[in-house]
Structure formats: C-alpha cells, structure tokens
Amino acid sequence: MSVTPPQFLLHHDGDSVGVAVQDLQPGTLQGRSVKQGTEHTAILNEAIPLGHKFALKDHAEGDFIIKYGVKVGLASAPIKKGDYIHTHNMRSYRWEASRA
Numbered sequence: 001m002s003v004t005p006p007q008f009l010l011h012h013d014g015d016s017v018g019v020a021v022q023d024l025q026p027g028t029l030q031g032r033s034v035k036q037g038t039e040h041t042a043i044l045n046e047a048i049p050l051g052h053k054f055a056l057k058d059h060a061e062g063d064f065i066i067k068y069g070v071k072v073g074l075a076s077a078p079i080k081k082g083d084y085i086h087t088h089n090m091r092s093y094r095w096e097a098s099r100a
Contacts, residue, residue: 006032010056012069013038017053017085019067024048026082035069045082053085065090 008018008031018031018040025047031040040056048054058081059065065073065085073090083089 004030006030008040008042008054009034010040011035011067014066014069016055016057016059016064016066018042018056020048020050020052020054023050024054043082045080046084048084053090055079055081055083055085057081064093 005021007022007024007029008020010018010031011034013033013036015033024044026044029042029044031042032038033040042054042056044054053065053067059075059079061075061078063075064071065075071093073085073093075089076091077089079085079089
C-alpha cells in the first residue's frame, strides 16, 4: 500500500465514481478504495471541489451512478470518464426509485 495520501477515494472497487479528498485540478491522480485498499489512478478533465464526485468510467444518459457499492444516482446526461458529477448531470436514484 502507498504511503502517499490518496487524492481521491472510492468506497468499493466496483464504484463508478471517485470522491475528492482535497480540491483537485485536471490531470492524473492517485486514489484508493476504502473497503479493499486497492490503489487506483484516474485522469480528471476538470477541477473537482473537495468532497465532490467525478466519473471513473463513461456513463450514458440513464446509466446508474455507483457509490458505496450501491446505486446512488442516474446519469441525466452523458458523462465522460474524468468529468465532474453533480446535480447538473445526475439525478438521485432514491428519488427516482420512490417515484416508480
């Protein structure tokens, strides 16, 4: 395991988003999964504020956003790997599921 603190975390290895543990700038980042301790690398396309999510994979509109190993949202627009994920391109899965 790396001795350098990670720049982002994901909760499970299968998550489709990473979470910034500091304000991040575009470029290559080093991260770690909380549950498995696995090292991960990501390339950001834009700045990400502390505590916010970014895509670890491409998402088509309607794809599930996976965090904590569970569905937390739906892409409301196409999202490219490395893009910022927030209310402008994601809807809450809990909200959508409660309306079905």
